[in-house]
Amino acid sequence: MWSNLSKLNKDELNLAELRTNVLAKQLPEHIALIMDGNGRWAQKRDLPRTAGHEKGVERLKETVKIVSELGINHLTVFAFSTENWKRPEEEVNFLMSLFNRTFESDARELHREEVKIRVLGRREGLPTDIRKKIREIWEMTKDNQGLNLNIALNYGGRAEIIDAVKELAVKVKSGVIEPQEITEANFAQELYTQQLPDPELLIRPSGELRISNFLLWQLAYAEFYFTSTLWPDFCEKDLLLAIADYQARERRFGGLKD
Ligand code: FPP
Numbered sequence: 001m002w003s004n005l006s007k008l009n010k011d012e013l014n015l016a017e018l019r020t021n022v023l024a025k026q027l028p029e030h031i032a033l034i035m036d037g038n039g040r041w042a043q044k045r046d047l048p049r050t051a052g053h054e055k056g057v058e059r060l061k062e063t064v065k066i067v068s069e070l071g072i073n074h075l076t077v078f079a080f081s082t083e084n085w086k087r088p089e090e091e092v093n094f095l096m097s098l099f100n101r102t103f104e105s106d107a108r109e110l111h112r113e114e115v116k117i118r119v120l121g122r123r124e125g126l127p128t129d130i131r132k133k134i135r136e137i138w139e140m141t142k143d144n145q146g147l148n149l150n151i152a153l154n155y156g157g158r159a160e161i162i163d164a165v166k167e168l169a170v171k172v173k174s175g176v177i178e179p180q181e182i183t184e185a186n187f188a189q190e191l192y193t194q195q196l197p198d199p200e201l202l203i204r205p206s207g208e209l210r211i212s213n214f215l216l217w218q219l220a221y222a223e224f225y226f227t228s229t230l231w232p233d234f235c236e237k238d239l240l241l242a243i244a245d246y247q248a249r250e251r252r253f254g255g256l257k258d
Helices: 002-007 015-023 038-044 049-070 089-112 128-141 157-173 184-188 236-247
Strands: 030-034 074-081 116-120 148-155 201-204 223-226
Touching (some): 038 049, 049 074, 049 236, 074 089, 116 128, 157 184, 201 236, 223 236
Parallel strands (some): 030 074, 074 148, 116 148
8 A cells, every 4th residue: 555655645544544554664864855846836926036945935944844853863954056146136135134133033943842953055155144143053063862853954965076076085185094994985085074974765746856066975875855845845645755765765775676
């Protein structure tokens, strides 16, 4: 039954039953999420795109709560890519002020819920006030024992790999490590995600079927789940359906079935 779950009409499924069934199986330890479709959500309602981003933050807060309650350890969300600077200045400015406001007001609430908040991405290029808040929320939450929330901000997967290569090149040049000693494991330590486990599940709402330069290294063996639901509409049931779909998959990591 569960292998066909995502094909069922969402309304036919009882939320509590779905949650129970998802909890009865092995959960992913780390979920990666591309929060896409804010603009289209707003346009469909004749609202400015910014209203979609506001709603996107609300959806993120709800999702963090649900993911925490499920007992999943890591959630990494794509908030702003190194390519998003190409958007109109007005929208970029709005997003920066939205991040600023959210880091100011909501981070404290998440801290009370024991959420550990880390921002992944290049610091250069971000406004100084946001950089300051990123340091502050990390300092405030770094000893928390709850969900690890990683926010990819000014993040690009290729940029991350280049940054890691530069770090290793410096270590090679200074003799800390020999070129032949470079392994997948010590390379991964130079990525922004460092010791985080790789995500087992990537979810992308909004109907786009691509990963858009998100976690290129870390998603090597992730299961991908795409849905046409726009991010601001992505509710608990959508999340549970994505996890149930993941739980029905057979993961072989290049090997053969047992
Ligand atoms: C993509 O939708 C969304 C973004 C570029 C912004 C995502 C940001 C949030 C949801 C806010 C998160 C806030 C914090 C503090 C982490 P889009 O605008 O590309 O939608 P479209 O494809 O429909 O135009």
